Amino acid sequence: MTPNHRIVFTTHGGPEVLRLVSEELADPGPGEVMIKHEAIGVNFVETYFRSGLYNTPLPSGLGTEASGTIIKLGKNITGFQIGDRVAYAQGPLGSYSEIRNVAERYLVKIPENVSMEEAAGGLLKGLTVYYLFHETYPLQKGQTILFHAAAGGVGLIACQWARHLGVRLIGTVSTPEKATLAKKYGASEIINYSLENVSEEVLKLTSGKKVPVVYDGVGKSTWELSLDSLAPRGLLVSFGNASGPVTNVNLSTLSQKGSLYVTRPVLATxxxxxxxxxxGASELFNLISQKKIKVTIDKKFKLEEAAKAHEYVANRNSMGSTILVP
Ligand SMILES: NC(=O)c1ccc[n+]([C@@H]2O[C@H](COP(=O)([O-])OP(=O)(O)OC[C@H]3O[C@@H](n4cnc5c(N)ncnc54)[C@H](OP(=O)(O)O)[C@@H]3O)[C@@H](O)[C@H]2O)c1
Known part of the structure; x- marks a missing residue:
């Protein structure tokens, strides 16, 4: 047994339901390693689990992403050793902890020139951009796309990845400060959706053509605007619900707006x-190593300040990645 502290919640609710508890962690089981965390990624999705928007049995741990060093091996571990620097971004909830047992299949080794903080702040978000841009809708050089919340954690990586691919990314943000940041990271144009009508601006910026794909992690408040920004037979990639979930969709809307497609992808698939x-991880780490992608750690909180980190992210403050440090 190894002493540990981790964040748990026993009821759904606001950030205040997150509590730090002490425990003794059992040794890793077969196929698992024990990791001493150095940095833990905070992702918007964790606010959905905490609030109850996404269902999880209670009591529950939280978080799916962290980086650290392997300190114990379970049986049948083939690809990792004690002392390896590793990161993960999938699996059961519980990365908001000092140490953790994690199945080998979720692990990637962190290259020497990528820091623990960059790995924890960038793996989940970077893998997301990787699959969105290379698999959900494989982007081609010269294409124009619309990407919502372009100055957020996923957003800033998307801006840089689009620039690397030679794709013109029109981003949306809610403040002038975020607009400046997203442009600095590679967005070609920015629409401030607190002030401007997104679909009208997209129409102007594309000389009436609109875009073949919209990446929408905002959800409820941008759903109609995203559909209205798509060219005929375009694809709406609805990959998140930062403003609330999209419900009660009338399929005939897709025909009326030009035989549109919609997908609701998740990283795990x-x-x-x-x-x-x-x-995916080696593509991401290569781009980080080549300085094509910078993982910006916007804010660091101590593990016991997980509630503050949630307030920060849910209140739309994040400009880049937020991490917890044990
Ligand atoms: N499906 C997947 O595989 C997958 C994987 C990773 C992330 N995601 C999703 O991607 C999105 C971005 O994730 P992230 O962790 O990088 O978060 P984030 O972008 O750092 O934060 C969310 C952003 O959404 C925008 N937003 C718009 N309306 C909002 C509202 N009513 N309340 C709060 N925020 C609002 C805010 O930017 P502005 O102030 O500029 O509007 C906010 O900063 C989330 O929806 C997340 O669930 C999905």
Missing amino acids: YMDTPDKLKT
Whole structure:
């Protein structure tokens, strides 16, 4: 047994339901390693689990992403050793903890020139951009796309990845400060959706053509605007609900707006084997190593300040990645 602290919640609710508890962690089981965390990624999705928008049995731990060093091996571990620097971004909830047992299949090794903080702040978000841009709708050089919340954690990586691919990314943000940041990271144009009508601006920016794909992690408040920004037979990739979930969709809307497609993807479907995970992670880490992508750590909180981190992210403050440090 190893002493540990971790964040748990026993009821759904606001950030205040998150509590730090002490426990003794059992040794890793077969196929698992014990990781001493150095940094833990905070992702918007964790606010959905905490609030109850996404169902999870209670009591529950929280978080799916962290980086650290392997300190114990369970039986049948083939690809990792004690002392390896590793990160993960999938699996059961519980990464908001000092130490953790994690199945080998979720692990990737962190290259020497990528820091623990960059790995924890960038793996989940970067793998998301990887599958959105390379698999959900494989982007081609010269294309124009619309990407919502372009100055957020996923957003800033998307801006840089689009620039690397030679794709013109029109981003949306809610403040002038976020607009400046997203442009600095590679957005070609920015629409401030607190002030401007997104679909009208997209129409102007594309000389009436609109875009072939919209990446929408905002959900409820942008749903109609996203559909109205798509060219005929375009694809709406609805990959998140930061403003609330999209419900009561009338399918005939898709025909009326031009035979549109919609998909609601999740990372786990795209990274469902260790090989796919390794391919995505090595693309991401290569771009970080080549300085094509910078993982910006906007804010660091102590593990016991997880509630403050949730307030920060849910209140639309994040400009880049937020991490917890044990
Ligand atoms: N499906 C997947 O595989 C997958 C994987 C990773 C992330 N995601 C999703 O991607 C999105 C971005 O994730 P992230 O962790 O990088 O978060 P984030 O972008 O850092 O934060 C969410 C952003 O959404 C925008 N937003 C718009 N309306 C909002 C509202 N009513 N309340 C709060 N925020 C609002 C805010 O930016 P503005 O102030 O500029 O509007 C906010 O900063 C989330 O929806 C997340 O669930 C999905």
